[in-house]
Amino acid sequence: MTPTITAFEASPDQGQGLARDMRVRWALEEVGQPYEVRLVSFKAMKLSAHLARHPYGQIPTYEEGDLVLFESGSIIHAGLLPSEANARARAITWMFAALNTVEPPIVELEQAPFVEGDKPWLEERIPMLKDRIRVRMDQLSNRLGDAEWLDGDFSAGDLMMVMVLRRLEGDGIVEDYPNLAAYVARGQARPAYRRAYDAQLAVFKAASGG
Ligand SMILES: N[C@@H](CCC(=O)N[C@@H](CS)C(=O)NCC(=O)O)C(=O)O
Numbered sequence: 361m362t363p364t365i366t367a368f369e370a371s372p373d374q375g376q377g378l379a380r381d382m383r384v385r386w387a388l389e390e391v392g393q394p395y396e397v398r399l400v401s402f403k404a405m406k407l408s409a410h411l412a413r414h415p416y417g418q419i420p421t422y423e424e425g426d427l428v429l430f431e432s433g434s435i436i437h438a439g440l441l442p443s444e445a446n447a448r449a450r451a452i453t454w455m456f457a458a459l460n461t462v463e464p465p466i467v468e469l470e471q472a473p474f475v476e477g478d479k480p481w482l483e484e485r486i487p488m489l490k491d492r493i494r495v496r497m498d499q500l501s502n503r504l505g506d507a508e509w510l511d512g513d514f515s516a517g518d519l520m521m522v523m524v525l526r527r528l529e530g531d532g533i534v535e536d537y538p539n540l541a542a543y544v545a546r547g548q549a550r551p552a553y554r555r556a557y558d559a560q561l562a563v564f565k566a567a568s569g570g
Contacts, residue, residue, distance in 0.1 A: 362394055363424040365435075366413070367563060369399040375564035376529070377557045380432045381420040383523045385556035387436040387516060399563060433459045433520065440516040447512060454510050454517025462500065463524045465492045470527060493533055501537040508546065522547030 365388075367381035381397075388395045404410055406417045413421040414430040422429040422438075429435045433455050441448045469489040476482045500521075504510060509518045525544050528534050534541050547553060564570075 361425050362396055363388070363422055364396045364398055365423075366398045366400050366410070366419045366421045367560065368419055369401045369404075369563075370567040371560070371564050375561050375568075377560055378523075378527060379419065379560065380523075382556055382560050383432040383520065384420045384422060384435050385559055386519055386523070386553050387440050389552035389555045390519070390550070391439045393439070397559075397563070436516050436519065440519065442513065442515060447515075450511050451515035451517040454515070455520045458517065458520035458524045462496050462521065463527070465489060465496065466524060466527045469493060469531070490531070490533065493528070493531075494536075497533060497537050497540060501540050504539050504543060506539065509543075514547075514550070518543075518547060522553075 365381055365384050367385075368379050371379045373379055385395070400410055400419060405414075405419065410421075411417055413423065413428050416430070418430070420430070420432055420435065422435040429438070437452060437455060441451050469486070472482060472485060472489060476485070479485075509515070510521060511517065522544050525534055525540060526548075534544060548557075
């Protein structure tokens with residue numbers, strides 16, 4: 361059965377490929393699984409039909425027959441994992457690391473101007489938020505070293521980490537870590553990434569008339 365995912369009808373990221381359906385699209389492309397997309401508006405995301413799929417009224421979701429999933433990590437972890445049990449557990453660990461340890465300070469930096477834009481202390485807080493991210497980048501860079509991927513072959517753990525690091529584009533942080541910058545570039549060079557990116561961009565272009 362062809363699964364259906366949900367994505368923004370009009371993504372606020374202006375076609376940068378950061379909306380989290382990109383993670384799911386990329387994973388599905390990696391495993392060669394065709395999928396359908398249900399586009400949702402911000403308004404529709406908060407209505408009961410979508411809330412039945414996603415209790416927080418967000419994207420992405422994943423439907424396959426009776427199975428309905430939300431949370432990009434949960435959706436992706438259904439595929440793209442090594443078959444050997446220990447390698448599989450380690451790939452899942454890296455997914456959690458991306459989502460629980462690396463992404464939170466990045467999202468905090470991202471959201472600060474929107475939620476604290478009117479606060480007099482925001483200007484002082486931004487360097488502090490960036491320092492917190494740099495701590496994680498130091499650690500991640502040390503662990504990755506000269507390796508191509510985080511643990512052997514490319515896995516869902518790398519997919520998630522690359523997508524999380526991409527959220528720092530324009531902040532001038534990843535660029536200070538040549539091995540991390542190269543790691544992100546390797547992820548983006550994968551044919552499955554390109555297909556997923558182009559598919560998401562096509563939706564944005566259609567919505568913006570471009
Ligand atoms: N932890 C969730 C986060 C989902 C999320 O933040 N989705 C954003 C788009 S990338 C969204 O739907 N934002 C609209 C909203 O929260 O109203 C996941 O990884 O799937």
